[in-house]
Amino acid sequence: MSFTQYRVVLTGVLNPGVTQEQAIEAIAQLFNTQPERVSQAFTQAPIAIKKDVDLPTAQRIQNALSQSGVMVDIQTMEGEAVSSGQPQDVSIKGDQQTSKGSDELQRYDMPGLQFSIEGRPDYAFLTVQLPKNETLKVEASAMATMDTHIVMKTKIKGGLGRLLTSESLFINEFTAENGPGEIGIAPGTPGDLAHVHLNNETIYLQNSAFVASSSSVITETKWQGLAKGFFSGESLFLIRCSGNGDLWFNTYGGIIMLDVDGDYVVDTGNIVAFTEGLDYDITKVGGYKSLFFSGEGFVCRFKGKGKVWIQTRNVGAFLHWVEPFRPVESSSSDD
Amino acid sequence: MQIELIHRPGNTAAKIQLDQGESCTAESGAMIAMSGNMDITTTTHKKQSGGLLKAVKRMMAGESLFLNHFEPKAGAGEVWLGATLAGDMMTYDLDQESLIVQSGSFLACESSVEVDLGWQGFKSFLSGESVFWLNLRGSGNVLLNSFGAIYPVEVNGEYIVDTGHIVAFNESLDFSLTKVGGSWLKSFLGGEGIVCKFKGRGTVWCQSHNPTSFGSAMSSDLKARKV
Numbered sequence: 001m002s003f004t005q006y007r008v009v010l011t012g013v014l015n016p017g018v019t020q021e022q023a024i025e026a027i028a029q030l031f032n033t034q035p036e037r038v039s040q041a042f043t044q045a046p047i048a049i050k051k052d053v054d055l056p057t058a059q060r061i062q063n064a065l066s067q068s069g070v071m072v073d074i075q076t077m078e079g080e081a082v083s084s085g086q087p088q089d090v091s092i093k094g095d096q097q098t099s100k101g102s103d104e105l106q107r108y109d110m111p112g113l114q115f116s117i118e119g120r121p122d123y124a125f126l127t128v129q130l131p132k133n134e135t136l137k138v139e140a141s142a143m144a145t146m147d148t149h150i151v152m153k154t155k156i157k158g159g160l161g162r163l164l165t166s167e168s169l170f171i172n173e174f175t176a177e178n179g180p181g182e183i184g185i186a187p188g189t190p191g192d193l194a195h196v197h198l199n200n201e202t203i204y205l206q207n208s209a210f211v212a213s214s215s216s217v218i219t220e221t222k223w224q225g226l227a228k229g230f231f232s233g234e235s236l237f238l239i240r241c242s243g244n245g246d247l248w249f250n251t252y253g254g255i256i257m258l259d260v261d262g263d264y265v266v267d268t269g270n271i272v273a274f275t276e277g278l279d280y281d282i283t284k285v286g287g288y289k290s291l292f293f294s295g296e297g298f299v300c301r302f303k304g305k306g307k308v309w310i311q312t313r314n315v316g317a318f319l320h321w322v323e324p325f326r327p328v329e330s331s332s333s334d335d
Numbered sequence: 336m337q338i339e340l341i342h343r344p345g346n347t348a349a350k351i352q353l354d355q356g357e358s359c360t361a362e363s364g365a366m367i368a369m370s371g372n373m374d375i376t377t378t379t380h381k382k383q384s385g386g387l388l389k390a391v392k393r394m395m396a397g398e399s400l401f402l403n404h405f406e407p408k409a410g411a412g413e414v415w416l417g418a419t420l421a422g423d424m425m426t427y428d429l430d431q432e433s434l435i436v437q438s439g440s441f442l443a444c445e446s447s448v449e450v451d452l453g454w455q456g457f458k459s460f461l462s463g464e465s466v467f468w469l470n471l472r473g474s475g476n477v478l479l480n481s482f483g484a485i486y487p488v489e490v491n492g493e494y495i496v497d498t499g500h501i502v503a504f505n506e507s508l509d510f511s512l513t514k515v516g517g518s519w520l521k522s523f524l525g526g527e528g529i530v531c532k533f534k535g536r537g538t539v540w541c542q543s544h545n546p547t548s549f550g551s552a553m554s555s556d557l558k559a560r561k562v
Contacts, residue, residue, distance in 0.1 A: 121342050121345070121346060122345035122346060122421075190421070191346065192342075192346070253342070253346040253348075253417065253421070254341065254342030254345075254346030254347070254348060255342075256341065256342075256348060256368075256415065258368065262370075262371060263370075263371030263372075264368065264369070264370055264371055265368060265369045265370070265371055265373065266367070266368040267366060267367050267368065270367040270368060270417070285366075285375045301371065303371075308368075310367060310368050310415070311367075312342055312346045312347065312348035312367065312417045313346065313417060313418075313419070313421065314367070314417070314419070317364065317419045318419055318420070320419075321419045321420065321550075322550065322553065322557065323560075324550070325550035325551065325553060325554045325557060326554070326557045326558065326559060326560045327554060327555065327557065327559045327560070328559065328560050329559035329560065329561060
């Protein structure tokens with residue numbers, strides 16, 4: 001399953017020459033926590049010190065800690081081992097250290113493109129390594145940096161539907177011609193980024209959440225129907241992403257992944273994405289009094305079994321907050 | 336009622352878990368998601384207390400006239416709450432005491448806590464600053480949000496805080512609005528306007544950013560409203 005979440009497990013094993021005090025200090029610094037809490041964790045080792053992270057994040061933690069001489073294992077949330085930290089001589093630094101890191105990445109044989117997400121969770125920024133002749137689909141205007149031999153083509157995807165979504169009409173295609181290259185992608189809103197590797201699966205994105213995908217992912221706009229689209233107040237369209245490959249989407253604010261089993265209610269402005277198979281309805285919360293006065297208006301009620309990604313901030317609510325700060329102009333003058 | 340804060344400090348959201356029979360009260364519009372068995376009732380006042388007059392007072396406080404009450408129907412349930420602006424959140428456990436909260440910083444409280452417009456409201460109103468205060472009274476958990484980071488300041492004696500930077504303070508503190516410069520004119524030109532002077536012993540929680548300053552900074556770049 002491609003939505004696998006990982007945990008980082010403290011084994012309690014240290015590199016030769018590293019004292020527990022040094023290790024505790026390093027971990028406390030990395031997680032920005034109290035040394036006392038870390039030393040308590042050591043007494044309970046093996047213990048998970050980070051949960052519900054994606055593989056690149058888990059590997060980053062593992063790398064950072066191994067440099068301070070602390071060994072950690074990466075496991076899936078179900079406890080399946082992915083990689084174990086091996087004791088190593090701390091005196092080995094620099095090139096050898098980094099080359100070991102890249103070996104490990106290949107050893108896991110991760111499907112899809114190599115990428116990294118930095119600045120999480122507040123200002124996530126995506127860097128993708130494109131192999132030669134590989135093409136990446138990127139939301140228009142989201143490209144921030146790239147190697148000079150990457151060539152951009154603009155394509156109109158999704159036809160008229162895309163024109164009608166508030167998302168810009170274009171998805172740009174970036175191809176690494178004449179050799180591998182790197183591209184940096186910055187979403188429009190400050191917030192987090194999520195990555196999923198689709199394996200003949202389908203995810204629906206709220207219309208402004210799309211950031212990038214490998215070229216094999218099929219992106220199309222999907223009409224939500226008048227009742228669902230109109231009353232949700234967000235958009236009449238969703239972006240349907242299907243097929244095989246990598247998909248990245250962004251949020252405004254932090255990202256929360258919810259496992260839905262049964263039913264769950266989400267404010268329409270906070271929906272980012274959801275997996276196919278979930279049934280959804282736009283409903284009111286509570287009675288009619290709540291509909292008009294609760295400040296929630298219409299909400300989306302998901303039913304079934306699947307995953308929903310939500311964001312902690314809401315663009316619509318922010319715009320509403322900004323409204324009083326708009327300058328006032330008399331109606332006679334031009335805009 | 337259990338509160339868990341995630342994605343602190345920039346993109347904080349709060350997950351409130353309610354057992355069967357428990358309920359909580361939240362600012363209207365703060366709910367971002369909730370389990371399907373959660374019941375929302377919207378009232379103009381706290382359940383079984385107050386009335387329309389309190390609601391009107393609360394509306395004057397810049398806080399919405401309405402409060403939402405969440406109660407799981409069968410079994411336990413959860414509610415996720417988020418604020419509009421980027422920033423942190425904090426919880427405070429009231430123990431038969433009062434906490435004065437800047438109206439925009441109130442997010443939620445346990446049903447055992449009373450929400451009321453504080454006596455300072457009238458004083459602030461006269462000062463012309465659009466800062467109002469809610470008085471949270473009783474016992475139970477309180478959830479507050481801030482624009483930017485939250486930092487506590489222990490006051491023993493006197494302390495001055497700009498009105499836009501206050502999140503909440505203990506009722507044990509005496510509070511007066513004053514000018515910061517030698518004269519009202521200097522104070523105004525200095526861009527500080529009116530500040531709060533605290534006296535006594537207690538804690539003031541401050542936020543690192545001032546929402547009104549943020550709004551004003553964007554103001555000139557925003558498209559004008561037609562009247």
